[in-house]
Amino acid sequence: MADEVPRSWRDPDLLIKALPTVLLQTTCFLAPLVMTFLLTFQRSRNFQLQWSWDLWTWTDVFSKPHYWTILGHTIFMAAATVAICLIIAFPIAYGLATRFKAWENEIKVLITFAFITDATLKIYGWALFLDKNGMANYALSSIGLPPEMVAFLYTDWATLLGMVYSLSAFAIFTLYLSISNIDRSLILAAYDAGAGKFRAHWEVTLPLCKPGIWAGSVLIFLLSVGAFLEPKVLGGGKSPMSAELIRQTFETRVNWPLGAALTLVLMVVSVFIVLLFSRLIGLKRAGLAA
Amino acid sequence: MIARLEGRFIDIVLWGSLAAILIFFYIPIFTLIAFSFQEGRFLTLPFEGISLRWYGELFRNTNALNALWNSTLIAIITTVIATAIGTMAAIAAVRYRFRGTDAFRLLAGVPLAFPQLLLGIVLLLWFSVLGRMLDFSTGISTAIIGHIVYITPFAMVIVAVQVYNFDATVEDAARDCGASSFEVYRYVTIPLLWPGIFSAAIFAFLLSWGNFYLTYSLAGSTRTLPTFIFSGIAIGSSPLYPAIATVIFIPGILLVILANRLRRT
Amino acid sequence: MTAILDIQDVRKSYGSYAALKGVSLSVNQGEFIALVGPSGCGKTTLLKQIAGFEEPDTGRIAIAGADMAGVPAAKRPTSMVFQKLALFPHMTVAENIGFPLKLRRTDTAEIKKRVGQMIELMQLKGEYLTRYPRQLSGGEQQRVALARSMVSAPKLLLLDEPLSALDVKLKKVLQAELKRLHRSVGVTFVHVTHDLEEAMMLADRICVMRDGAILQLGTPADIYYRPAGSFVSGFIGETNLLPITISERTSSGLIYQAADIVDTDGRIAADLVAGKVAKGPALLMLRPELLRVLPPGETADGAIAAEVTEMFGKGGTVQYRARTPGGQMLVVEIPGTSSLPMRIGDKVRLGFTKKDIYVFGVEA
Ligand SMILES: Nc1ncnc2c1ncn2[C@@H]1O[C@H](COP(=O)(O)OP(=O)(O)O)[C@@H](O)[C@H]1O
Ligand SMILES: [Mg+2]
Numbered sequence: 022m023a024d025e026v027p028r029s030w031r032d033p034d035l036l037i038k039a040l041p042t043v044l045l046q047t048t049c050f051l052a053p054l055v056m057t058f059l060l061t062f063q064r065s066r067n068f069q070l071q072w073s074w075d076l077w078t079w080t081d082v083f084s085k086p087h088y089w090t091i092l093g094h095t096i097f098m099a100a101a102t103v104a105i106c107l108i109i110a111f112p113i114a115y116g117l118a119t120r121f122k123a124w125e126n127e128i129k130v131l132i133t134f135a136f137i138t139d140a141t142l143k144i145y146g147w148a149l150f151l152d153k154n155g156m157a158n159y160a161l162s163s164i165g166l167p168p169e170m171v172a173f174l175y176t177d178w179a180t181l182l183g184m185v186y187s188l189s190a191f192a193i194f195t196l197y198l199s200i201s202n203i204d205r206s207l208i209l210a211a212y213d214a215g216a217g218k219f220r221a222h223w224e225v226t227l228p229l230c231k232p233g234i235w236a237g238s239v240l241i242f243l244l245s246v247g248a249f250l251e252p253k254v255l256g257g258g259k260s261p262m263s264a265e266l267i268r269q270t271f272e273t274r275v276n277w278p279l280g281a282a283l284t285l286v287l288m289v290v291s292v293f294i295v296l297l298f299s300r301l302i303g304l305k306r307a308g309l310a311a
Numbered sequence: 312m313i314a315r316l317e318g319r320f321i322d323i324v325l326w327g328s329l330a331a332i333l334i335f336f337y338i339p340i341f342t343l344i345a346f347s348f349q350e351g352r353f354l355t356l357p358f359e360g361i362s363l364r365w366y367g368e369l370f371r372n373t374n375a376l377n378a379l380w381n382s383t384l385i386a387i388i389t390t391v392i393a394t395a396i397g398t399m400a401a402i403a404a405v406r407y408r409f410r411g412t413d414a415f416r417l418l419a420g421v422p423l424a425f426p427q428l429l430l431g432i433v434l435l436l437w438f439s440v441l442g443r444m445l446d447f448s449t450g451i452s453t454a455i456i457g458h459i460v461y462i463t464p465f466a467m468v469i470v471a472v473q474v475y476n477f478d479a480t481v482e483d484a485a486r487d488c489g490a491s492s493f494e495v496y497r498y499v500t501i502p503l504l505w506p507g508i509f510s511a512a513i514f515a516f517l518l519s520w521g522n523f524y525l526t527y528s529l530a531g532s533t534r535t536l537p538t539f540i541f542s543g544i545a546i547g548s549s550p551l552y553p554a555i556a557t558v559i560f561i562p563g564i565l566l567v568i569l570a571n572r573l574r575r576t
Numbered sequence: 577m578t579a580i581l582d583i584q585d586v587r588k589s590y591g592s593y594a595a596l597k598g599v600s601l602s603v604n605q606g607e608f609i610a611l612v613g614p615s616g617c618g619k620t621t622l623l624k625q626i627a628g629f630e631e632p633d634t635g636r637i638a639i640a641g642a643d644m645a646g647v648p649a650a651k652r653p654t655s656m657v658f659q660k661l662a663l664f665p666h667m668t669v670a671e672n673i674g675f676p677l678k679l680r681r682t683d684t685a686e687i688k689k690r691v692g693q694m695i696e697l698m699q700l701k702g703e704y705l706t707r708y709p710r711q712l713s714g715g716e717q718q719r720v721a722l723a724r725s726m727v728s729a730p731k732l733l734l735l736d737e738p739l740s741a742l743d744v745k746l747k748k749v750l751q752a753e754l755k756r757l758h759r760s761v762g763v764t765f766v767h768v769t770h771d772l773e774e775a776m777m778l779a780d781r782i783c784v785m786r787d788g789a790i791l792q793l794g795t796p797a798d799i800y801y802r803p804a805g806s807f808v809s810g811f812i813g814e815t816n817l818l819p820i821t822i823s824e825r826t827s828s829g830l831i832y833q834a835a836d837i838v839d840t841d842g843r844i845a846a847d848l849v850a851g852k853v854a855k856g857p858a859l860l861m862l863r864p865e866l867l868r869v870l871p872p873g874e875t876a877d878g879a880i881a882a883e884v885t886e887m888f889g890k891g892g893t894v895q896y897r898a899r900t901p902g903g904q905m906l907v908v909e910i911p912g913t914s915s916l917p918m919r920i921g922d923k924v925r926l927g928f929t930k931k932d933i934y935v936f937g938v939e940a
Binding site (some may be wrong): 023026027028029032034035037038039041042043045046047049050051052053054056057060073109112115116120121126130131132133134135136137138139140141142143144145146147148149150152154155156186188190193219239240243244246247248249251254264267268271277280281284287288300 | 317322324325326328329332333335336338339340342343345346354393396397399400402403406407408409410412415418419421422423424425426427428429430432433434435436437439456457459460462465467492514517518520521522523524537538541542544550552553556559560563564567568
């Protein structure tokens with residue numbers, strides 16, 4: 022099916038197909054990243070960028086614990102998001118792969134639509150729902166509870182809810198793909214060997230969908246360290262996360278070098294964590310391959 | 312007996328969690344739809360009445376209409392370009408071997424796992440620096456470029472699934488029947504990949520149509536529906552914004568259903 | 577007779593794996609050639625080189641006298657029926673069959689006529705024309721694939737195990753069909769199969785391949801009675817291979833010793849010996865149906881003493897297994913109506929005629 026013999030880059034067939042992507046992603050993805058890196062060696066004075074080529078910005082980054090506290094908080098929230106997403110996605114993905122056959126397409130449409138609808142809208146909807154005068158409190162007070170029961174909006178919990186909301190579909194899809202690739206007869210073999218249903222899944226399904234778990238986790242983790250709307254709109258900006266800090270640095274303080282440095286720190290630290298974990302789990306390539 | 316009970320229990324757990332997650336997913340969506348029909352000025356309960364008043368407002372609001380037009384334009388251009396590039400990349404990534412196959416796949420796919428806000432910022436820096444050198448400023452075209460960078464990998468992944476399940480011997484068969492390379496594409500490859508290409512196009516459209524982060528960073532002073540809503544959230548909003556949100560949902564749900572239909576046939 | 581296909585020393589490697597190690601083959605106009613060999617021996621690879629899907633690393637392929645180097649598949653006068661059929665799933669049966677004509681810019685009325693003829697030739701029902709391939713049974717899909725390959729009147733039809741996915745009964749029907757088609761259209765067939773029985777049934781000549789090389793090319797009778805070695809001899813039916821030692825090889829024949837064989841003068845004529853046999857150990861082949869039970873007192877050109885250990889009825893014949901005193905197992909097949917039935921435990925003498933034996937060397 023795939024080529025048996027490697028093609029040369031002079032093959033016009035290959036050039037036509039691969040070159041646009043290569044050009045696009047090198048000029049509009051890699052090059053900007055490199056430039057971001059170079060920007061960190063400049064300075065910002067009076068809201069103006071100055072090409073100074075020194076380590077001033079980096080000294081600033083490493084000497085202010087404030088940035089690192091926010092980074093730690095961001096990582097923690099991202100990790101919590103990953104864990105919650107996996108837990109809630111597993112039964113859905115498993116059901117889709119095995120039991121929901123009759124409704125599979127309808128369910129997929131519903132999930133896909135909710136997933137593909139833009140984050141701003143959904144987060145806005147949540148804000149309205151959770152608002153002091155919103156749906157949730159209205160429902161609670163109409164059954165006789167004090168309306169302030171839900172003082173939920175503008176807390177870290179609301180942020181977490183928003184992040185899980187925005188990203189759990191990734192876990193559902195990746196888990197679904199790997200569970201549906203599992204050979205059913207392996208599970209039957211486990212029953213045959215005397216395992217109960219739970220046991221069989223624990224021993225067979227779970228280990229076999231490791232690549233799916235891993236791919237979903239990496240995706241969700243990387244995307245949630247960049248979460249910005251959720252902490253701002255639902256968390257009320259009270260405990261800012263890195264993305265918000267970065268945005269402020271660019272927009273409010275107009276300090277490009279610092280913003281660039283903070284962006285790189287966030288990226289490098291998150292990728293480092295992903296690599297560290299993949300080492301630990303011994304699944305070095307699965308994330309990239311998926 | 313125990314196995315039966317266990318099976319029952321698993322069914323209850325599975326369907327129960329499905330119901331729970333669908334409710335969870337649709338809470339904000341239905342909240343927005345509900346508020347869009349609010350008669351009164353405020354986004355609070357109880358409703359003062361049900362009306363289409365805010366939809367009327369929406370179509371009289373030139374800023375909103377402008378945003379609608381911008382969203383559409385950006386989405387259409389992005390869809391065409393991202394789907395075309397993504398389709399070709401999918402064929403190269405799945406079917407071809409060449410020096411640097413792995414690097415190519417990584418480069419083509421990695422923007423998927425890159426937070427949009429950061430991508431937006433990094434691109435903003437890039438366009439600002441380039442713009443200062445080449446004398447242009449951010450606007451609708453830089454927003455489109457940003458959308459293409461982010462959405463092409465999605466299109467590629469969706470088409471790649473189709474390419475992966477595609478039995479390439481039918482291409483040999485076509486060649487054997489006397490088809491030139493171009494005719495093989497025209498009569499066999501493209502028609503057979505079409506469901507994947509089409510759903511990729513739909514996804515591309517929707518991702519671009521509703522995109523906030525990239526537009527927010529890259530569109531300069533141009534407003535699209537999502538950024539228009541965001542500005543509305545900030546200034547103590549009226550049911551106009553839920554009405555816009557509801558309008559944004561409509562093509563979405565239609566297209567997702569359509570894509571799903573086509574993929575099944 | 578002219579060679580429609582001439583292959584000379586074709587080699588093809590995938591990476592470091594040599595799939596074809598120097599294949600030469602010449603096929604005559606109108607012939608039905610069967611290409612047989614175990615799975616992975618390079619049959620499909622050879623067809624791909626002929627059809628032009630791949631270019632051989634070295635060697636020459638000529639079709640109807642024209643060198644095919646650099647000629648793309650679309651321009652070769654060949655047509656292939658694929659192992660997995662490769663019908664276009666998004667086209668109806670009529671569109672599938674008419675596709676080669678459409679590419680040749682044939683006008684629609686003509687296409688319609690020719691498709692109709694093919695449908696008739698393949699004995700398909702007219703109502704299938706508007707169906708999609710997935711709505712047909714395996715055998716019908718097979719016929720559509722054949723029709724698509726033949727509609728453009730190729731000089732050379734290449735069939736890659738077209739029957740291997742079918743059940744036995746349908747396979748028999750389509751085998752007969754192929755034979756009929758071959759006779760009626762007069763096109764040259766190169767038919768790949770891993771089933772030597774099928775090859776025996778269909779082919780004028782059989783080409784046996786193994787590990788990317790041709791072991792033997794010959795008529796079905798040659799392959800059966802005069803195999804080039806133990807691999808070919810074991811590929812179809814059962815056979816008895818007795819180890820012998822050749823003490824002398826001359827131009828008129830050879831002299832051998834064999835522990836189990838009695839009554840023999842120890843000589844074999846040269847035409848019963850495969851080409852490369854030299855002094856030393858060799859194998860003597862005797863097909864099971866060429867052995868007979870000798871009544872007491874009767875002699876033959878050669879005889880082997882053995883004890884019957886097993887018997888199986890096979891319908892018209894009975895198959896016995898017998899062991900020689902030296903421990904060699906023999907298979908014997910005699911008509912069920914034989915006047916000398918054997919029972920398990922019987923000690924018998926199995927005789928054979930000199931002209932029925934064949935000798936070849938011991939293969940690695
Ligand atoms: N595209 C390919 N890439 C690498 N190896 C191949 C390829 N095609 C065939 N081979 C190898 O070449 C050998 C011959 O294959 P093939 O001609 O398909 O065998 P068969 O006789 O069963 O048709 C096999 O060992 C196969 O693994
Ligand atoms: Mg084969």
